[in-house]
Amino acid sequence: MNRALNGEKLDLDLRTGLPDALRVLLDEYPRAGWEAHAGYDGLIRFWLDRHMMFRRILERMQTQTEGTLDGHIDPGLFRQQIAELGSTFVQELRGHHGIEDAHYFPVLSGKDVRIARGFALLDHDHHALDVRISAFVTRANGALYAKAAGEPAIGLLHENLLELNKTLDRHLVDEEEIVVPVILKYGAGGLA
Numbered sequence: 546m547n548r549a550l551n552g553e554k555l556d557l558d559l560r561t562g563l564p565d566a567l568r569v570l571l572d573e574y575p576r577a578g579w580e581a582h583a584g585y586d587g588l589i590r591f592w593l594d595r596h597m598m599f600r601r602i603l604e605r606m607q608t609q610t611e612g613t614l615d616g617h618i619d620p621g622l623f624r625q626q627i628a629e630l631g632s633t634f635v636q637e638l639r640g641h642h643g644i645e646d647a648h649y650f651p652v653l654s655g656k657d658v659r660i661a662r663g664f665a666l667l668d669h670d671h672h673a674l675d676v677r678i679s680a681f682v683t684r685a686n687g688a689l690y691a692k693a694a695g696e697p698a699i700g701l702l703h704e705n706l707l708e709l710n711k712t713l714d715r716h717l718v719d720e721e722e723i724v725v726p727v728i729l730k731y732g733a734g735g736l737a
Contacts, residue, residue, distance in 0.1 A: 555666055557673045557712055563719050567663040570726035584729045588736060592724070595641055596717045602634045603710045610703040613694050624689050627702070631685045635678055638713075642671045645720075649736060653724060656731040663723040670716045677709050 555564065563571070579585055609626050612618035646668055654664035684705040687698035728736075 557670050557716060560715060563722055567660050569659050570730055571722045574726035574729045579725055582729050588733045589725055589728055599638055602630050606630050607706045610699060610706060613699055614703060616694050620694055627685055628689060646671055652735040653727050656727050660723060667720050677712055681705055681709055
């Protein structure tokens with residue numbers, strides 16, 4: 546689905562950032578000043594820490610996969626670590642998105658009509674990411690059966706992780722730049 550807002554591409558694969566129409570609160574509350582703001586409380590910190598956790602898990606899986614492809618990591622250790630990290634990543638990310646879609650986004654979207662469409666965009670991203678997460682599970686499962694470092698399944702997982710990292714980071718950055726300014730301006734009322 547090729548969607549646009551004021552001529553700007555909105556699909557996760559095509560987006561290079563938020564459209565100007567959805568940056569109105571970000572312009573008022575730029576990222577560089579978030580931590581110094583009085584409203585930068587436990588919820589924002591917790592939520593951003595979750596995002597950082599997803600990035601770190603992906604980075605660790607990439608490192609493990611690259612090390613295995615280079616012959617520096619034993620395939621048995623690789624399988625164990627990818628199984629643990631992959632399972633945690635999928636469960637935590639799906640749970641995180643479920644809470645956002647069911648509770649956080651509906652509450653936050655009502656706080657400022659100017660960016661309500663941003664929450665629909667983020668919800669759409671979650672559906673697009675579900676497809677990528679399913680592809681990751683398929684690739685990871687294939688790599689778990691690899692007996693040797695040079696098997697194609699490990700290379701396919703590596704390619705999948707690179708693409709997933711790029712796509713997820715685009716979503717996380719955009720989500721942060723919509724959600725954090727809303728909470729800084731209007732507070733976290735109704736989210737707990």
